[in-house]
Amino acid sequence: MGPTPPHPLAAWLGRLPADRLHDVLTARPDALRPTEPGRLAELAERLADRRSVARAASRLTLRALQAAEAVAALAGMPAPDDPPGDGVPEERVLALLGDERGVAAALAELARYALVWPDEAGSLLIVEPLRQTWAAPLGLGRGLVGLMGERTAEELAVLVRTLGLPQSPTKQRRLAAVLEHHGDAARVAALAATAPPETRDLLTRAGRTVSDEPVPASRPGLRWALDRGLLVRPRRGTGAVTMPAEVALALRGPGWRAPFAAAPPEPPLRPAAPAAVAAQAAAAAQLFAGQAAAVFAACAAGPPARLRGGGVGSREVLRIARAAQCGEPEVRLALETGRAAGLLARDGERFAVTAAWDAWAEQDPGHRLAVLLRAWWSLPDTPTSDRDAEGRVRPALGEGLPRNDRLAARRALLGAAARLPRGRGARHDEALAALVSWHRPMARRLDQDAPPFAGLLREAALLGVLACGALTPLGAALRSGSEAALVSAARALLPAPTERARFGGDLTAVVTGTPAAALERLLDEVAERESRGVASVWRFTPGSVRRALDGGRSAESVEAALGAVTDRPLPQPLTYLIRDAARRHGRLQVVTAPCVIHAEDAAMLSEVLFHRGLAALGLRRLAPTVLVGRTPVAEALAALRAHGYAPVAEAADGTVRVERPARPRAAALPAQRAEPSVPADRPEPDTHRLALRLAADSSASLRVLAEKATELSLDEVRQLAAAVDAGRRITVDYVTSPDPDAGRRVSYTVSRFELDSPDLFAWCEETGAEEDFFIRRIVAVRQPGPLSRR
Template identity: 35%
Template sequence: MATTFADQLRSLPDEALGALIQLRPDLVIPVPADVSALAVRAQSRNSVARCLDGLDEFTLAVLDAARLTRAADTALTSVRAVLELTTGISEEDVRLAIDRLRVRFLLHGPEDGLQVVGAVDEVTSPYPAGLGRPADFLDPQAAALCADPAKLRRTVLAAPPGARAVLDRLAAGPPIGALTRDAVAEPVRWLVDQHVLVPVSEAGRAPRPDGELVELPREIGMLLRRDTGPLGVLRPSAPVPDGPVRDQRAADSAGAGQTMEAVRAAEAVLESLAAEPAPVLRAGGLGVRDLKRLAKAAGVDEAGAALLVEISYAAGLLGEAENGQNQDNFLPTGAYDLWRAAGIAHRWAALARAWLTMTRQPGLIGRRDERDRPINALAPDAERAGAPQARREALTALAELDPGAAPAADDLLALLAWQAPRRARGRETAHRDAYAGAALLGITGLGALTSYARLLLTDAGPDDGDPLGVHPEDAHADAVRALDQLLPAPVDHILVQADLTVIVPGPPEPELATELDVLAEPESAGGASVFRVTPASVRRALDVGYQAADLHALFRRRSRTPVPQTLTYLIDDTARRHGGLRSGSAGSYLRSDDEALLAEVVADRRLGTLDLRRIAPTVLVSPRPVARLLGALRENGYAPVAEDAGGTTVLTRPKARRAPSRSPRIAEPAAPVLAGPRLAGVVEQLRRGDIATRAARRAPVTVRAAHGQAIPGLTAVQQHTQAMAVLQQAVRDKARVWVGYVDSHGATLSRLVRPVSLSAGYLRAEDERGESLHTFALHRITAAVTEE
């Protein structure tokens, strides 16, 4: 019969052992050598604490009941004892909670002899269920009081109001109080004099009459909980959040609209940084003034701008580049151009993936750290390793509700606190930030989780086609397709109005979007975008190489409405004036066949800073650079063009500055998903490790002596030359031998093999049990003995 923890694990069938590994994947990172090593790891503090973090409130309460009902002499409990302590709860719910603890091996053993894993007491509160220690452990007089139930009730009923308030507070847990205020000193002193409270030392082990800490004995705490039960209020099922239930189609529609707005705002932020790069602060991060500028450019508040900046950086769309003056600036990367050319659904999926997995908490931006300094966007102070898990917890809780459920943030936090109270403690702010970020990105619509976001949260499980999970992007293809069906189809046409506004009735195709960036100025964005054609935008189009005829043809091809005559006149008039002036380097020069136009330029006081000077009837020169000359002329209503030394017009398409490309900063999941072939392989490896361990125990005495084990009557270790002789003979006879060797990690192992060849410093041998071929370096072999 199995008696040890390792024996109980070893006796499990493969399905049960695989279930344990799935519930506690940290046990096989890395895969232990055998089941004994697995058992040691399963009882370690870190692994037990990680397992407890995933348990719900009721299961933890049942675990506390098991701790409270342990016998003093054997430290064992039973299912019946736990059932007696969980009064008012159905037996089925309690047994299900016990099964959850047993399948995780936090409780193990038969029903009448359950044992709590020792590390549970080390990583949980020393006061199970908020109850103190027994009275006979704390103080003999308190034990005598608790031994007389009638006297104990009379003493509690006779407590003054202040003392009764103290008792109620300690009964709710934890049962330890401190004398820190004079206002409570008198009521506490009365309770101490009546032996209802026991003074304890700070270590909580030995009584100390003059101590500042007091403890409520367990028996008195259970008496005060007579209305709620010994364990307090128990909730076997999760609280159901109150809130409206949205129509799923309405939620999806609202969410899809928000995804378009999120993509537009992210693009606006990055375009603003491309036009005017923001310097990197000396302490790291983005300055407050630059963040306000980006928020204004994107049409969002500062919190929204901070979130978009963080997501863009995590997605690899934003990076840092030196400006040539030993100053790093934030700039879009080369990946931004590829991202911008993709469809809206793909662009949104890239942002959503980065948000889900980035180890940043944008909600902290704008707050102050422990040194009372503001936390800036992209600063190191906003780094939080637990942020990805907090987001996934919040969204998973939403996904587990009925479709269309739109709970309030407080109700969602209450649900999370029940599902994993140990993990949710201290993460309230992170969960609220996750809820707000999901709304801004369109993951939720009208407060409800959208259908495409549910697909985004569903990771692709390992299958026969991808057993190692090396194509995680396939997990989001369904989400992209679902969102594509909700978004309006990209349009390839525009509606030109008489007031020179251009309406795009939907998301523009990439080619049309590129044309509009040159031809018009954006005025508003949304389901339908509005642009305006201005003289400056027409001149910009002419600067990049369009001719007047090209612009007329483009508007005729793209517009579903007749091109207004005002637009035709604007293009022709701007084109006629365009290139009337030409500049080059002198500093710079300005020439024109129109002498009257040059005379007007020279006489223009607004251009006095250019220091223009006529050197010929048709030529002016300036000491200023060409770029400054062109900019000043254009700002004052002229339309010059640049030319090279041969007089050929130079087309000036603005060159976009980009930071070096960088990989998205995405956190890896805490543990891989183990299922199917991978899980079966881990279980098989553990079983093989057990076989190898048992085989090592059966190895001949000479081999074990070579490994340094103490063997009575053996005073010398077999020489290396003798081992080589045994192996050479085994190769000739095709006999099996025991080989002792030291692996690359310094561990000493033994293996029964059949040598195949011995050459070039290596032994090649077959392991018939494992049906595999092994190669041993000869200098690592410590012994070799023929099988008897």
């Protein structure tokens, strides 16, 4: 037995230059984890993995996906004049799709993802998991080779005779004759034209799509088509008949083309001046930032309960919406972004705010908005889409599996908006949805919204990422991936926090814009918030002022704190309200007493109060016949009995409580919560070096230099390796010391190499002798100047 032939994908990867291989590694980063592949064969296996192929297919454009479907369809029906092998000539794909430039762009995209690639003859191969994506690509069934190859020699002889073809002595020649006949579209169309009317109707229906419905043998016109191989009944099955793919294409006519969207749709546009876009984005972002803060505050006051099946139910969502004075979509979006940002977390059977929320609330509005935007950018779902495929209400903060198609659709949406002309926006949401559908068709297939991507577009508008049908500065900063740019854009759109309030004689406080954290805490402490938005309104009531006094403030401190945040004297009705509440505050006093001891004999209570052995009870007298203590009732009873007294326990209604021995019970174990698994920190793979190393399977010098010359770029390593292999002149910059800061950088023109890692021996023109260069100290490579003559 000879050696196992390499995987076709590995063979193609081996023919790629390092820069093209680097493009593949960049497009398929999941193939580099958990460890870098050591050889091209291992890389090919990872790239052909079903899950990896599915992830790559989810990022394809509609043009590339349609081209891949065409390749998958043609791969099952080779033509007689095709070159040997399993590949599909590019000319056949072009003839089926009809747009040369579009096909070239689609095939380049598929090659970048290593899903479709050319073999050595130039024919196209498709990775098997992608080929299996379509049960009937282009509505075509199996090809003639597969269907007719299952026929016996006698069956093929009958078919050849019926078609009027020359008889052949072997099965292979009979099969070749049938394939040649049915591979001629004109001959198949002419044959079908002679069929009886009921047969032509049957052929027309079978040529449109593949059906699994059984066809009874008594169906009129069926026998005529079966006898001539225009329809084939499988040797095993339920009675369904299949039309060979070549026959179906022939009957569709020479002018038929497969669906192919060579370019994204051109959406109808409307004016969208940058100033108007920024203004609308600022209004939306400011509103949502305030609503999100209110949602988190409501969760801090009353954490929403978790449903048994996971998530937060619609009742809790409605409760939070009422408390935060916003709609349910805003609540759902705030909850999901808050959880993704670490501001909310599951705590047993509820969702509570975390310590990160306190720090977040102290930040300026721009920083707070940036945190929520980054969280939205990574959400694996569309939280404002509150219905599932069956129309049932979905819980907020769901705990289902993440959906990568949501991430792809979100990036495609902002990418599509970024491609619109400056100063122009999409006229309506459907236009942007059509662009997303072209750039991420797999996400469109999984989307459950009607119209498509309605939830995604709604969220982008709520957050101020899209406005007037165009990408906003917030959206552009979000796409850039720069945290500093995002915070800067958010701060530029949102006004600085307001630190002053305006107090009215109607006992209200009005804050225009976003209140500063300290001002908001103060007003929330002494007043009731009535509204949020561009202006927030609080109302002072006797109950709200009493709440502040209960918290330890005095009337003077309340007036001083409010006076410090306004430029005018406090209105007289407000000061009267504060002072009146302070006069009434504390006239009744309620003490917390774990136990109360009372008796008709005041002398006995005095004896108990001053008993040294009972000092630990912390007793004090409230009345001549009443003592209170700081220890629980059970401990007080035990201490009194230990010192010779005979107390009885009294119930709340004044009756003597009968004491019976308690039966021990096992303590309920707290609910166990699964801790999220945190992957170990791993450095990002250096795709440039990896591409060089993998491409260096046939070049020892390239392999060594890719590993040792860490200061050189990808192109510089390739230049140096080519010079070493060919022995030609090259100029290098070399650092004379191991310490780059201490050494000098000197240029040498070298040739006639000998590579002995970690050293590179070469003839140096400047010194006129052979020199030893440490590869790691070579910091630059460039083409040499003209050869000097001495």
